[in-house]
Amino acid sequence: MPRFVILFAAIAFVSLAGCRDFTVDSKKESEDRPGFRQITVPSSDPFELAPGDTATIEGTSISIHFDKLISDSRCPSNVQCIQLGDAKVLMELFNGNDGGHQIVGVIPGLVPTPFIGNDVIQFQDYRFQLLQLSPYPVSGEERFEASEYRALISFTPLF
Numbered sequence: 577m578p579r580f581v582i583l584f585a586a587i588a589f590v591s592l593a594g595c596r597d598f599t600v601d602s603k604k605e606s607e608d609r610p611g612f613r614q615i616t617v618p619s620s621d622p623f624e625l626a627p628g629d630t631a632t633i634e635g636t637s638i639s640i641h642f643d644k645l646i647s648d649s650r651c652p653s654n655v656q657c658i659q660l661g662d663a664k665v666l667m668e669l670f671n672g673n674d675g676g677h678q679i680v681g682v683i684p685g686l687v688p689t690p691f692i693g694n695d696v697i698q699f700q701d702y703r704f705q706l707l708q709l710s711p712y713p714v715s716g717e718e719r720f721e722a723s724e725y726r727a728l729i730s731f732t733p734l735f
Contacts, residue, residue: 622690622707622730627722633731637672638702640729645722650685652715660685663709665727669699681706681727690728698734705730 617623617631625631625642632639646664651657662684668676679697683706687693690707697704708728711720 617731619731619733622728624726624728626726631729633702636702636733638699638731639670640704640731641668641670641676642727643668643678645725646680648709648713648720648725650683650713652713653686655715657685660687665706665709665725667704667727669704671700679704681729683707683709690730701734703732703734 612628613626613630615623615629615631616634618634619636623631625640627642627644630639630641643666646666648663649661650663651659651661662682665681667679667681669679670676677699679699681697681704683691683694689710689712692705692707694705694707697706706727707730710726710728711724713720
């Protein structure tokens with residue numbers, strides 16, 4: 577019986593030891609990390625965003641936010657692969673006070689960049705294209721941190 581009590585007490589102690597209240601100061605976190613920029617970009621040129629960045633298109637109320645990298649399974653540049661793989665990024669599009677619309681931008685592996693043949697994402701009266709996601713994976717090198725990625729995006733009005 578005493579072994580049972582000791583075992584139960586040990587399990588309870590270990591279980592409760594991990595229960596702590598953590599608070600995160602999101603403003604401080606965003607100041608310390610790269611990205612999390614609010615920028616204004618011209619409507620005529622492709623622009624680059626890092627995860628956490630938001631770009632407002634000059635002369636419009638349209639903005640695009642690079643939320644996060646979902647996956648990167650692109651075939652490394654110095655390897656022969658059976659499948660080319662792809663990379664996916666989660667973005668949100670906003671028009672003024674209109675709620676955000678989530679989209680997933682996908683770019684295949686081993687394509688010339690900027691990849692102007694990539695799928696067009698239509699949002700209201702505008703078109704977006706994910707032209708490039710860098711850095712590109714290389715076999716034998718360490719994987720990149722999600723914060724190191726940069727998305728090159730083009731924007732064009734429909735009319």
